[in-house]
Amino acid sequence: MALPPRCNACPVREASLCGSLGEDAAHALSRVMHRMRVPAGRVIYGAAERADTFAILISGVVKLVITKPDGRQQIVGLQFPSDFVGRPFLDGSNLSAEAATTLELCCCSGRAFENVMREHPIIERVLLKRIAADLDSARNWAFLLGRTTAQEKVASLLHLIAERMARSVVRGDRERPCALGLSLPLSRMEMAECLGLRLETVCRQMTQLKSRGVISTMGRRAFDVLDMEKLRNCAANATAMTVEECV
Amino acid sequence: MALPPRCNACPVREASLCGSLGEDAAHALSRVMHRMRVPAGRVIYGAAERADTFAILISGVVKLVITKPDGRQQIVGLQFPSDFVGRPFLDGSNLSAEAATTLELCCCSGRAFENVMREHPIIERVLLKRIAADLDSARNWAFLLGRTTAQEKVASLLHLIAERMARSVVRGDRERPCALGLSLPLSRMEMAECLGLRLETVCRQMTQLKSRGVISTMGRRAFDVLDMEKLRNCAANATAMTVEECV
DNA sequence: CGGGTCGTTGACTCGAATCAATATAGGTGG
DNA sequence: CCACCTATATTGATTCGAGTCAACGACCCG
Structure with a gap:
């Protein structure tokens, strides 16, 4: 039994x-x-x-x-x-x-x-x-979808993925300060379909997040969260954030 | 019992x-x-x-x-x-x-x-x-919220309200060709909050729908659907619709 | 009838979409 | 293993829809 x-x-x-x-x-x-x-x-x-x-x-x-x-x-x-x-x-x-x-x-x-x-x-x-x-x-x-900027949308999606993927990968581990080597389960096109954006816009926002040192990407289907705190900030209220505060 | x-x-x-x-x-x-x-x-x-x-x-x-x-x-x-x-x-x-x-x-x-x-x-x-x-x-x-124009959003909301309000008002009646004298339960501001728009945008879309003979308004909190078919079209695919087709 | 809230309209701005070239990753066959 | 090929991704230039700011008008309250 x-x-x-x-x-x-x-x-x-x-x-x-x-x-x-x-x-x-x-x-x-x-x-x-x-x-x-x-x-x-x-x-x-x-x-x-x-x-x-x-x-x-x-x-x-x-x-x-x-x-x-x-x-x-x-x-x-x-x-x-x-x-x-x-x-x-x-x-x-x-x-x-x-x-x-x-x-x-x-x-x-x-x-x-x-x-x-x-x-x-x-x-x-x-x-x-x-x-x-x-x-x-x-x-x-x-x-x-209704109330956030493209920046916040992309950051929120990455944050969600980081949380859920990390949970399923490093199970049992103590919480890590930042998630490294995460696989990105979606193409740019699919990310755009998630967020009500066009894929070009998703690209541009990804580029910005990279240049601000929030994330980095390896190939098309993997990324790192370099600074979880920054990512969370970008997701929460990108509008209220100047470049200085973010970098 | x-x-x-x-x-x-x-x-x-x-x-x-x-x-x-x-x-x-x-x-x-x-x-x-x-x-x-x-x-x-x-x-x-x-x-x-x-x-x-x-x-x-x-x-x-x-x-x-x-x-x-x-x-x-x-x-x-x-x-x-x-x-x-x-x-x-x-x-x-x-x-x-x-x-x-x-x-x-x-x-x-x-x-x-x-x-x-x-x-x-x-x-x-x-x-x-x-x-x-x-x-x-x-x-x-x-x-x-993610994939439609302001026009479609406003039309969809009015369509939803017309359906649900009519159902609760003229219960038991046979389906009417168009819903008349409906009360609008939301202010412009609230409509905007529903649709991820600003209230000015909601206004402009309402005005357009009125000028196309799709709806009419009486005071702030009441409206008629003059042509349910048109409204449904506007809700479904406003982008694919020229003014001629709509009028 | 007057005051205030809410709604409408107009002029202008801005963010994301669109259109158009590249550039890179990643798979395929030589 | 390498060179090629095609998908996918990135970047740039421009347009356009909705946002913003501001003035005006209409309705509803006392």
């Missing part, structure tokens, strides 16, 4: 939804879920088909995208390791979920998940909290 | 969360909830205090606002009659809920609600669906 070895060895067990369940709900879930690798770019669920997947993200990043008929796209959410992906009970909006990087998932069909959930109401309660947290993030994102 | 008279006479009973509950869960809820009037401008819950209210909105409009230390504000959600207001189980973000107009609420303490919920898990399931729907709205709002 013990959990399978893959659960005991699971790097996100505590941080994920599973970590908040009791022994038997966790066990019941473990019986229907299985590991899976998904290559970057794969669509996990799209606007058309019924979202019939439930998954916990073990590694990699998933982007949630709204696409309109005229081609405009907006990334409205990012899911990191330990987050869940899926839309139990959900209506058909124009939302799709796509692997931004190669993923490791622990997943099952939506139907199987709903069955386990019906037998273990605690899962429902935990899911409710997770969705409420997602709602909070979505609203904070709306603030970012 | 019947529901109290105020429930049977409740104008939003079917559309609200209560309408999706079984007989006894609805009855249990009705015993802890009570009617309340709240004047416009009152803060229902704020960033500081623990959000300890749960309410179903019977009439009026509630705005959900994020305020940053530097004074920037963004309205990240509107709740209309039949929606719920409150944050069961929720973390402290910088979100506050404020009455945009005079409200009629059916409410109880968050604690009381959680107690009833624990005894009637169906409430949890229904709440989960409502929150998931809110999450969807929040993400669609993020698209609006």
Whole structure:
């Protein structure tokens, strides 16, 4: 009746939804879920088909995208390791979920998940909290999109990525003063789609942050946070900040 | 064991969360909830205090606002009659809920609600669906903020208000070709705070919509939709639309 | 009827978008 | 392993939509 070895060895067990369940709900879930690798770019669920997947993200990043008929796209959410992906009970909006990087998932069909959930109401309660947290993030994102400068947007995104990627990489470690050697899960284009900007604008802001010694980049898909404090400042209120204060 | 008279006479009973509950869960809820009037401008819950209210909105409009230390504000959600207001189980973000107009609420303490919920898990399931729907709205709002022009933003907001206000006013009526004599629950300033714009920009867009015969206004807090089709077009893709096509 | 808030309009500025060249990374085949 | 090739990223010049600042007008209150 013990959990399978893959659960005991699971790097996100505590941080994920599973970590908040009791022994038997966790066990019941473990019986229907299985590991899976998904290559970057794969669509996990799209606007058309019924979202019939439930998954916990073990590694990699998933982007949630709204696409309109005229081609405009907006990334409205990012899911990191330990987050869940899926839309139990959900209506058909124009939302799709796509692997931004190669993923490791622990997943099952939506139907199987709903069955386990019906037998273990605690899962429902935990899911409710997770969705409420997602709602909070979505609203904070709306603030970012509506009320901040390009500078703040880019800095906030890098800050978010630094926090979430570092947490999933140096687990257990004491908090580091600054995050080094982080992989950047998004292209410039995708960053722009996140932030309601054009990719050229994202580039320019990245260049500025580099020249101010806030970050540095290595290749296209990696960066360092040289000064977390500065980054936080840039994210919070770039407008109230002169170049002197920032450098 | 019947529901109290105020429930049977409740104008939003079917559309609200209560309408999706079984007989006894609805009855249990009705015993802890009570009617309340709240004047416009009152803060229902704020960033500081623990959000300890749960309410179903019977009439009026509630705005959900994020305020940053530097004074920037963004309205990240509107709740209309039949929606719920409150944050069961929720973390402290910088979100506050404020009455945009005079409200009629059916409410109880968050604690009381959680107690009833624990005894009637169906409430949890229904709440989960409502929150998931809110999450969807929040993400669609993020698209609006990130990827649309001022024109589309204003048109979309008016369209949303027309839909939700009409639904709560002419309940039961067949769908009207266009909504007339709608009350506008927000000031220009609040509209701007919704849309990530300045109030002057909102004004200019309103003026344009009027001159194109899409809407008309009567006083500060009322408007008509003269041509719902045009409004929908303006909301969907103002950029792809010349003045000729619109007029 | 007068005062104050809120809304409207106008003139001008500025930040990000757009259009247009490069430059670099990273993969491919020789 | 190197040279090439194509995606992606960067930088520059210019435009344009929304912001800002300022004046005026309309509505709502006592």
